[in-house]
Amino acid sequence: MSITIKTESEIEKMRVAGKLAAEVLEMIAPHVVSGITTDELDNICHDYIVNVQGTIPAPLNYRGFPKSICTSINQTVCHGIPSNKKLKSGDIINVDITVIKDGYHGDTSKMFCVGEVSPHAKRLVNITQEAMYLGIKQIKQGATLGDIGHAIQKFAESNRYSVVREFCGHGIGKNFHEDPHVLHYGKQGEGEALEAGMIITVEPMINLGKRHIKVLGDGWTAVTKDHSLSAQWEHTVLVTENGYEILTLRQEESTLP
Ligand code: MF3
Ligand code: CO
Ligand code: CO
Numbered sequence: 001m002s003i004t005i006k007t008e009s010e011i012e013k014m015r016v017a018g019k020l021a022a023e024v025l026e027m028i029a030p031h032v033v034s035g036i037t038t039d040e041l042d043n044i045c046h047d048y049i050v051n052v053q054g055t056i057p058a059p060l061n062y063r064g065f066p067k068s069i070c071t072s073i074n075q076t077v078c079h080g081i082p083s084n085k086k087l088k089s090g091d092i093i094n095v096d097i098t099v100i101k102d103g104y105h106g107d108t109s110k111m112f113c114v115g116e117v118s119p120h121a122k123r124l125v126n127i128t129q130e131a132m133y134l135g136i137k138q139i140k141q142g143a144t145l146g147d148i149g150h151a152i153q154k155f156a157e158s159n160r161y162s163v164v165r166e167f168c169g170h171g172i173g174k175n176f177h178e179d180p181h182v183l184h185y186g187k188q189g190e191g192e193a194l195e196a197g198m199i200i201t202v203e204p205m206i207n208l209g210k211r212h213i214k215v216l217g218d219g220w221t222a223v224t225k226d227h228s229l230s231a232q233w234e235h236t237v238l239v240t241e242n243g244y245e246i247l248t249l250r251q252e253e254s255t256l257p
Helices: 008-031 038-053 119-137 145-158
Strands: 070-073 076-078 092-101 104-113 169-171 178-182 199-202 205-207 213-215 222-224 230-232 235-239 244-246
Touching: 008 038, 008 092, 008 104, 008 235, 038 070, 038 092, 076 092, 076 205, 076 230, 092 119, 092 230, 104 119, 104 230, 104 235, 119 145, 119 199, 119 205, 119 230, 119 235, 119 244, 145 178, 178 199
Parallel strands: none
Antiparallel strands: 070 076, 070 092, 076 222, 092 104, 169 178, 169 199, 199 235, 205 230, 213 222, 235 244
């Protein structure tokens, strides 16, 4: 497979899919509170995606994934499976939404803090979001994938955090996961050069402790080996001649540079 350049009509469909994915995160926000189970979050999202938006939840049955969203709590790095576990005050949780509209995918995730969260957890959440934005800010025609990874790694490690290596961002379009692999670590100027019309995700997973992970027996849930906290944020981003366009921007992000 090689990196596809989207046509103007495909880009318009990706804008629609991206906005719809962002709207699911906005819809679910008030529900992410102490006492709710991640199964309940999954059900609310599934119902909204299917019956309100008329979109398809991409994770459901994707390579055998059993639910419509991913919910990754505390030391879970990514791909947490919704269950009957209740959220409690102090938890940090990533909710990852991917919808398909008109054959095109929008993929985005954010962290939520449940009730009163410790300052060190809050700091990890905020620094991880900033790392994602710093990676995204590298994007423009002619920049390389290594520029994105380098910006994220440098910032995360300068804050004494570590970058997960086993999972990465990806091209996205008609397929959930397309070329290229978008690593969240690397060297400036290395890797594939970006071209206007490419669409990729940037979705760094940053650990408070060491970078190593393990996947649980369910075949999906990735957790930190040292049980330290992990955070992740994700956007779907279009490469343009002079920069980028975030396709999954939420209203709360309208104050960004
Ligand atoms: N949404 C994840 C990503 O950002 C992928 C989840 S795969 C699933 O790439 F099967 F767990 F849904
Ligand atoms: Co993704
Ligand atoms: Co995702």
